Amino acid sequence: MSTTEGQQHPIAIYFWIWGLLFVLSACSYMVDYLEFQGYLRWTLIIIFMLLKAGLIVAVFMHMMWERLAMVYAILVPPLVILVLIGLMATEAEYVFLKRLFFFSAGG
């Protein structure tokens, strides 16, 4: 029974990440609780979200200890979603303006 392929790490790192995730979640909740609005709100939400996602993937899912061939194969493809977001946002903006025009001017 080989254990060479298993992921073995000191337990302290899990507790640290666990604590960090709690703090970051509390922070993102405070963004809502303190009623931050506008760009400040959106920036903070995205920062806390990405930090949490990064910690989960890197440590809990052991990505930082995997071989690069694996890391790239899994983490690079989702980047194309940014293209989809860009396309759909452009489209949505257009649809919104059209709706404003038709609903107010009655076409």
Add this chain to the structure above:
Amino acid sequence: MAESVAPSYEPGSIPGLKGVVDDWGSDQRAFKGVPWGKAMMWIFLLSDTFIFSCFLVSYMSVRMTTTVPWPVPSEVFALTLFGQHIPLILIAIMTFILITSSGTMAMAVKFGYEKNRKVCFWLLIATALFGASFVGMQAFEWTKLIVEEGVRPWGNPMGAAQFGASFFMITGFHGTHVTIGVIFLFIVAGKVWRGSLDEERPGFMTGRKGRYEIVETMGLYWHFVDLVWVFIFAFFYLW
């Protein structure tokens, strides 16, 4: 067929991008040193990432295109606890529960590899129970929204009609993932408890030997469910 761990290469011998090219161009397995079950789980999770992205992007589209104000999630999901009106509190509790379950899961993987059968089992059970309580709270949330607030997939009294459709699709799909995860956590916990993994007994539908890698593979799925919730929490509840 046993997985032979007798590589002719030095694992990770070439650093950086050259190593990636070397691995992929080796005319052998591309993911060297990675159990195939784990690699396949990652590839499944990658496809799941795209599914959830499609949901979230379509939510973005309907929210951007509607001319009617979007219901304020902070108020829709507020609860009155101990005589106090607290915004978004149920969602915050659900978030903390899911993070806690991720912590216990990560430690279950660690104790699994250490062959600490009992601790691994109880951590898996704790993870499953946290997951079950998450689903329970979600059921409560859905009931409250449907019965008390009158939210339907085609409309609601608070604003844009698309709110209900987005909410039920996104949280429903995520809740389904959590439920499936809880079921599999109990199955894996059972295997650990019986000692099937120590004795390398083959599983129900496979001839492959049982081994503690399946706890890590299970963990990947569970952490992914937590990961998706991070994005749902940010984009649907906080935005």
